[in-house]
Amino acid sequence: MKNKTLPIVAIIIMVFLGACNTDDDLLVNNPEQTRTLTLTASMPDDGPTTRIALEKNDDNTIALTWEATDKLQLLFVQNDFKEKTEAAVKNITEDGKKAQFDIVLPSAITEGDFTLYGVYGAGGLDEENPANVILPANPGNASSLEDVQTRKDLVLYFESANIDVANPKVTVLFQHLGSLFNITLKNTAATNLENIKEVRLVGVGGDGKWAYNSNEGAQTYNLLTGEFENQGTAGNYISFSAASTTVLADEEINFWGWYPPLPEKHWPELKLELWNETTATATSINSK
Known part of the structure; x- marks a missing residue:
């Protein structure tokens, strides 16, 4: 598409x-x-x-x-x-x-x-190694606030x-x-937005290494050192799963997810992308 x-x-x-x-x-x-x-x-x-x-x-x-x-x-x-x-x-x-x-x-x-x-x-x-806190695995998979609570994200x-x-x-x-994120996406068009599987907040500019714990596995935080481990795994986006694949005209949908900020890492401007199973189907025209 x-x-x-x-x-x-x-x-x-x-x-x-x-x-x-x-x-x-x-x-x-x-x-x-x-x-x-x-x-x-x-x-x-x-x-x-x-x-x-x-x-x-x-x-x-x-x-x-x-x-x-x-x-x-x-x-x-x-x-x-x-x-x-x-x-x-x-x-x-x-x-x-x-x-x-x-x-x-x-x-x-x-x-x-x-x-x-x-x-x-x-x-x-x-x-x-009990000094390590295991962070939420796949935190973007929580499609509602209730999911965040159930999954202990x-x-x-x-x-x-x-x-x-x-x-x-x-x-x-x-x-x-970390921080709990809520994205509210409202469709102000006369037609539906369809086949939404996830949304991503993607960095614009910067080194592309600000998004921590955003991959498939859970990362860890060391209580004794006060540091996040494996910081080299950080990427350029955080993702959120959709509770519904369709947003009707003039309706809205909410996305929830928990992510920890890396210390001394400034987040870049962010744009929003809508994704189906494999491809970005829409991108916001401005960044925040």
Whole structure:
């Protein structure tokens, strides 16, 4: 099919969760007897909101609340010792903004300081190297916000260093490792847009190495170094799957996807392309 431009299509691109934080309290009850940490994770009352159950609000923010099935993957680090564990949610407040997790200290940590990392979402911590967070695989395949939630296509994490075994009372900060993208494509023409399989945001200019975790496999983030690994795999576009292959005249369709930005990489101007199974069938006439 011949490639064409899209003067008839209105495009709205929104980015959520790029710089939101949650403050969490890490408390200990009778550490010498039970050696159990109680992690209380709190959601903010104002500003950009975050939650593990995703829902789009009327004001175009994304709300997050804890759910009864939520689990955190944790990494204890002390010198050369590393141990991965998991904690299920214990108690959730009525508004869903605060949850508690009981965490058992590893038996190998008996004295001194240690560092605790926590991760929610995506593939969790790698089995062979638990310092690596497995990012969402094929994040562009989520065709709705519900898909993003079901697939856990987002990553929240925290790091708390120099925790004293004798008095492990600290405050931790959850951070977003990437951003959630929403593209709204509206067909303002009198005819339908058909055979849409995916849309791509493609870089215009630049070195073509800004789009990370956009290939078929999931990439990783190292908690200890604070770096994304295999950055050489970065490409020049991020993709989004279509929930429907046809956009009727004067109708619109939404695309969702989660992608992490590489540090010190400036995103270029972006153009939008519509794709069928193998070919770009339409391209926006302007870039953003």
